[in-house]
Amino acid sequence: MPVPDKKGLKIVDVNVKDVRFPTSLGGHGSDAVHTDPDYSCAYVTITTENGKQGYGMTFTCGRGTEIIVFTIRSMKRFVLGKNAAEIFSDFAGFWRAITNDTQMRWIGPEKGVAHLAVAAIINSLWDLWSRLENKPLWRLLADMEPEDLVSTIDFRYITDVITPEEAIQLLKNKRSGKDERIKLLLDQGYPSYTTQVGWLGYSDELLKELCDKYLKLGFNHFKVKVGRNFDDDYRRCSAVRKYIGEDKVLMVDANQAWTVSEAIEWMKKLAPLRPVWIEEPTSPDDILGHAEISKALAPYGIGVATGEMCANRVMFKQFLQSGGMQYCQIDSARIGGVNEILSVYFMAEKLKVKVCPHAGGVGLCEMVQHLQFWDFASVSGTMEDRLIEYVDQQHEHFYDPCIVENARYFAPKAPGYSTHFLPETLEKYTYPNGTEWQRMIKEGLFPQPDETELLNA
Amino acid sequence: MPVPDKKGLKIVDVNVKDVRFPTSLGGHGSDAVHTDPDYSCAYVTITTENGKQGYGMTFTCGRGTEIIVFTIRSMKRFVLGKNAAEIFSDFAGFWRAITNDTQMRWIGPEKGVAHLAVAAIINSLWDLWSRLENKPLWRLLADMEPEDLVSTIDFRYITDVITPEEAIQLLKNKRSGKDERIKLLLDQGYPSYTTQVGWLGYSDELLKELCDKYLKLGFNHFKVKVGRNFDDDYRRCSAVRKYIGEDKVLMVDANQAWTVSEAIEWMKKLAPLRPVWIEEPTSPDDILGHAEISKALAPYGIGVATGEMCANRVMFKQFLQSGGMQYCQIDSARIGGVNEILSVYFMAEKLKVKVCPHAGGVGLCEMVQHLQFWDFASVSGTMEDRLIEYVDQQHEHFYDPCIVENARYFAPKAPGYSTHFLPETLEKYTYPNGTEWQRMIKEGLFPQPDETELLNA
Numbered sequence: 001m002p003v004p005d006k007k008g009l010k011i012v013d014v015n016v017k018d019v020r021f022p023t024s025l026g027g028h029g030s031d032a033v034h035t036d037p038d039y040s041c042a043y044v045t046i047t048t049e050n051g052k053q054g055y056g057m058t059f060t061c062g063r064g065t066e067i068i069v070f071t072i073r074s075m076k077r078f079v080l081g082k083n084a085a086e087i088f089s090d091f092a093g094f095w096r097a098i099t100n101d102t103q104m105r106w107i108g109p110e111k112g113v114a115h116l117a118v119a120a121i122i123n124s125l126w127d128l129w130s131r132l133e134n135k136p137l138w139r140l141l142a143d144m145e146p147e148d149l150v151s152t153i154d155f156r157y158i159t160d161v162i163t164p165e166e167a168i169q170l171l172k173n174k175r176s177g178k179d180e181r182i183k184l185l186l187d188q189g190y191p192s193y194t195t196q197v198g199w200l201g202y203s204d205e206l207l208k209e210l211c212d213k214y215l216k217l218g219f220n221h222f223k224v225k226v227g228r229n230f231d232d233d234y235r236r237c238s239a240v241r242k243y244i245g246e247d248k249v250l251m252v253d254a255n256q257a258w259t260v261s262e263a264i265e266w267m268k269k270l271a272p273l274r275p276v277w278i279e280e281p282t283s284p285d286d287i288l289g290h291a292e293i294s295k296a297l298a299p300y301g302i303g304v305a306t307g308e309m310c311a312n313r314v315m316f317k318q319f320l321q322s323g324g325m326q327y328c329q330i331d332s333a334r335i336g337g338v339n340e341i342l343s344v345y346f347m348a349e350k351l352k353v354k355v356c357p358h359a360g361g362v363g364l365c366e367m368v369q370h371l372q373f374w375d376f377a378s379v380s381g382t383m384e385d386r387l388i389e390y391v392d393q394q395h396e397h398f399y400d401p402c403i404v405e406n407a408r409y410f411a412p413k414a415p416g417y418s419t420h421f422l423p424e425t426l427e428k429y430t431y432p433n434g435t436e437w438q439r440m441i442k443e444g445l446f447p448q449p450d451e452t453e454l455l456n457a
Numbered sequence: 458m459p460v461p462d463k464k465g466l467k468i469v470d471v472n473v474k475d476v477r478f479p480t481s482l483g484g485h486g487s488d489a490v491h492t493d494p495d496y497s498c499a500y501v502t503i504t505t506e507n508g509k510q511g512y513g514m515t516f517t518c519g520r521g522t523e524i525i526v527f528t529i530r531s532m533k534r535f536v537l538g539k540n541a542a543e544i545f546s547d548f549a550g551f552w553r554a555i556t557n558d559t560q561m562r563w564i565g566p567e568k569g570v571a572h573l574a575v576a577a578i579i580n581s582l583w584d585l586w587s588r589l590e591n592k593p594l595w596r597l598l599a600d601m602e603p604e605d606l607v608s609t610i611d612f613r614y615i616t617d618v619i620t621p622e623e624a625i626q627l628l629k630n631k632r633s634g635k636d637e638r639i640k641l642l643l644d645q646g647y648p649s650y651t652t653q654v655g656w657l658g659y660s661d662e663l664l665k666e667l668c669d670k671y672l673k674l675g676f677n678h679f680k681v682k683v684g685r686n687f688d689d690d691y692r693r694c695s696a697v698r699k700y701i702g703e704d705k706v707l708m709v710d711a712n713q714a715w716t717v718s719e720a721i722e723w724m725k726k727l728a729p730l731r732p733v734w735i736e737e738p739t740s741p742d743d744i745l746g747h748a749e750i751s752k753a754l755a756p757y758g759i760g761v762a763t764g765e766m767c768a769n770r771v772m773f774k775q776f777l778q779s780g781g782m783q784y785c786q787i788d789s790a791r792i793g794g795v796n797e798i799l800s801v802y803f804m805a806e807k808l809k810v811k812v813c814p815h816a817g818g819v820g821l822c823e824m825v826q827h828l829q830f831w832d833f834a835s836v837s838g839t840m841e842d843r844l845i846e847y848v849d850q851q852h853e854h855f856y857d858p859c860i861v862e863n864a865r866y867f868a869p870k871a872p873g874y875s876t877h878f879l880p881e882t883l884e885k886y887t888y889p890n891g892t893e894w895q896r897m898i899k900e901g902l903f904p905q906p907d908e909t910e911l912l913n914a
Contacts, residue, residue: 035559061563063531067571068564070527074520074909102492106518107525109741111768112569114524157740160717260617283614284566285771287744288778311568311768314742321745452531455912 001148004132006085008050014079015045016072016120018065018456019421020431021362021394022440038062039394040431041333041362042069042117043421044124048084054128055420058120059333059361065431069456071117075104079121088129091152095122095339099154111311115336122337123367127417136412137338138373142182146171149378153343157314161321167346174381181377189408190372191221191383192390193251195360198224198236207236211243218406221249221387223279227257230266237273246274251305253279260289264296271300277327278302284309290324305329308358312336316344320351329358329389332367338417341371349379360391365402366418369409397425458605461589463542465507471536472502473529473577475522475913476878477888478819478851479897495519496851497888498790498819499526499574500878501581505541511585512877515577516790516818522888526913528574532561536578545586548609552579552796556611568768572793579794580824584874593869594795595830599639603628606835610800614771618778624803631838638834646865647829648678648840649847650708652817654701655681655693664693668700675863678706678844680736684714687723694730708762710736717746721753728757734784735759741766747781762786765815769793773801777808786815786846789824795874798828806836817848822859823875826866854882 020040041057042065060068078098079087087094098118099110108114130137141149146168155164194217197210214222224240226233233252241250252275258266263281278297282289284306294304303326310316312335319325328348330341348355355375357368365388372388380386388409395401399422400414412418428436432449440446477497498514499522517525535555536544544551556567556575565571587594598606603625612621651674654667671679681697683690690709698707709732715723720738735754739746741763751761760783767773769792776782785805787798805812812832814825822845829845837843845866852858856879857871869875885893889906897903 037560037563059563061560063558063560064564064571067524067528067531070909070912071524071570074524074907077907101520103494103518103520106494106516106766107521107570107573109766111742112565112571113528114521114569116564157716157743157746160746259614283771285568285769286614286775288775289614289617309563309566312742314740318743318745450531450534452527455527 001089001151003085003088004129006083008048009052009084010049011046011079011082011084012049013045013047014072014076014121015047016069017043017426018069018431018453019043019362019426019429020062020065020437021429022436022446023393024062025445039362040065042072042120044072044120046079046084046124046128048128052128052132054124054126054131054416056120056122056124056127056337056417057333057363057419058116058123059364060116066453066456067113068116068120070452071113072120073456075117075121084125084128087125091339092154095152095336096154096156098122099336110314110336115312116334119333119335119337122339123333123417123419126338127419130417131415134415136370136415137417138370138377138412141342141370141374142178142377149342152339154339155343158317158343158347161317161347162343162350166350170346170349171378174378177381178377181381185373185376186411189405189410190369190376191387192219192404192407192409193221193223193249193387194219194407195223195253195389195391197222198240200225200228201232202236204235204239207239208243211240215244220407221251223251223253223389225255226252226266226270227254230269233266233270237270237275241273250275251277251279254281256280256283256309258282260286260292263293267293267297267302268300271302275302277305279305279329280308285311285315287315287318287322287324290319291322294323294326303327305356307331308334310335313340313343313347317347320347320353325353328353328355330355330368330371331358332364332371333361338371345371345375345379354386355380356387357389359389360393362394363398363419365390365395365404366398366400369402369412370417373411397421397429458546458608460542460545461586463540465505466509466541467506468503468536468539468541469506470502470504471529471533471578472504473526474500474883475526475888475910476500476819476883476886477519477522477894478886479893479903480850481519482902496819497522499529499577501529501577503536503541503581503585505585509585509589511581511583511588511873513577513579513581513584513794513874514790514820514876515573515580516821517573523910523913524570525573525577527909528570529577530913532574532578541582541585544582548796549611552609552793553611553613555579556793567771567793572769573791576790576792576794579796580790580874580876583795584876587874588872591872593827593872594874595827595834595869598799598827598831599635599834606799609796611796612800615774615800615804618774618804619800619807623807627803627806628835631835634838635834638838642830642833643868646862646867647826647833648844649676649861649864649866650678650680650706650844651676651864652680652710652846652848654679655697657682657685658689659693661692661696664696665700668697672701677864678708680708680710680846682712683709683723683727684711687726690723690727694727694732698730707732708734708736711738713737713740713766715739717743717749720750724750724754724759725757728759732759734762736762736786737765742768742772744772744775744779744781747776748779751780751783760784762813764788765791767792770797770800770804774804777804777810782810785810785812787812787825787828788815789821789828790818795828802828802832802836811843812837813844814846816846817850819851820855820876822847822852822861823855823857826859826869827874830868854878854886
């Protein structure tokens, strides 16, 4: 595995910050289950002996970010003092060590808090590697030899669907035409859809205004939140269908609001409005439930989309095996970081399920574009019926924000994984001591922080 | 719902301690995946205005306990200042609030660290309630009216298998004979099995010694660890089969060591030794994998047992629905505490799967006996092919340790959920400042605690 020279790459510092944005004040981002989110992240900076840095994150929703931050601090022991080049040369081994430490795995394994903390650390390492190679992450991935890329993945528990040899073969199958596809990405970008036209409770006027706005911006795909009240859902979906016209694509998202039978009944009644998918109809853990919903809705032309809260590759494997997922919504900040996400792309390709990544939040659009660009260049080789979610929030905080024009993500060009925060963002939004948080707490817009929220400060 | 009078029951303190026992020094408790466990727990004490206390815990494995402790501290906000009687009067509502807070659920939902922390808090509340009623937990549960007991459960996402009305009916079906079954429990206790004869790497001499010991103690059921090396497994299982004789029952436990196909092949080769179950053959998240293994091994008379790392009721539901689990090993310290575990018992009863609880660790034997006693009294009404795991470690630390004689658990009689630690245990084993830990760290038996391990001290 060709990795950077190890000289100077000993990791001498792992810093983690609790960064929160007061998005609950605007009511944006609310859905049937998450009614007052403050989009947040646990933000990791690793520094090597020679002063190189990598930046990584996992997305969170306000309260509880302090738990991820604390967990990352507890996991420093796996990284500090290690040489980054040695980590890269046996990345799957390192990944196994940090996700399956014999004492730590009891509190997971490979799910929830522990796995989110792993994701932030792993993402910071890939960012570092990309910077050392002076490439955006998607180019680093696309340029790696198939054997080298596949060697970064831990295939434990998924070889019944895909083996390392098969993954290597999938990459080799797509060697032909790769350069042309990379050129296409650089020239024309990758299509996206918008989630910003139909949050719960929006009035007809606002819906019209937003549909007009996003139509003018060139969008052809529009996602509407559903699941709290059928009449309100029907009203908003009908309005959006009317405003976007019959030739555009509508998707709906229930954010886990329903039981299996509720999902089926509710969606049958929305079917005349021709949504192409129902996203997160029920519990993100209910593989068999999703399979049942998929089967019931297939005759109506409605697919099931899920994945943003899918815990790990073993859960993804089963959603893909069981027919419970027609659109695979990998999330760049969940599961155990880039290495594990790559394995999900390979399983989806093998089982012929389309990957349409989840984004929004903080840094998710920035990260996930790299993964989907790599998929087009090296794995699926197609954009057919594939889209990246787009929400235009929180991009202004990054050195290298994603660029979406005419409803297409344009290729990230700067080295890294695009999640390096600007210094003024950290100064303002680090919780609870950032200047904006101090102001908002003082003005009574937010409560005083709890004991544990103060502990990481 | 008849609950204690609310006077004086405002919760004024929630204390949480990191308690660890140096079990790695003896090498006991090691398995194919967890090679150096220090049996530990996050230990919660809640105190009401009138000085009543409830004690609850979740089991952990050494490192990482500090993460659970920190998470419980972060979750204090859900409990502190609430009135315990009001919590009990809408226990399902309280449970939904603490497991599905709109900002916190992103870091779960209902799994891993966050759910383990919930379990410790919820268990402390049930302990308090039992103490207020002056009953051991199993009697509190057995004495509750069906409607009242079922009202404590959140049925979200499981109504496709069981509804509240069906659960009430299951309890009513077993009203007849309940008094006789309670008398039987009080007179004769509940059968158990031992896990202590066959840890990995034990020599033939030690195996013989241990089999003799546990045969003399009256055990008829013996569990052996497998999964790291087939030849060693075959040697130890053959030896145990020889020493216990053909009429006794052998079970084996792989602690998630295998892929699906490895599990099937390995177990076919162990089949001549007649193990009645293979426990945790593969990833605890692989429902479809367990179903495939179950199907392949059924002709050999081998069932699949799992559950100790099953994340929540939605995962249990699918293991039960899919035929992936012939023995349901609920764990008293995992999933979201008593309320959620009750729902698993109801699903298992409905789908006719035997519950054989996981125990061992710290406090697990103490807690789980209550649940299984209740099951016999009120739900399944039978002990046929049902057993509680037993490991004789760490019982001496409790005021009300479980009592196992002639391989039977005897009925807990003291009020509560049996997990109240003796003061000297806390003085010695609270990590890292307990006197025993200070001594062991000073003597170099254990490393200095990390930054995060110190933070909770």
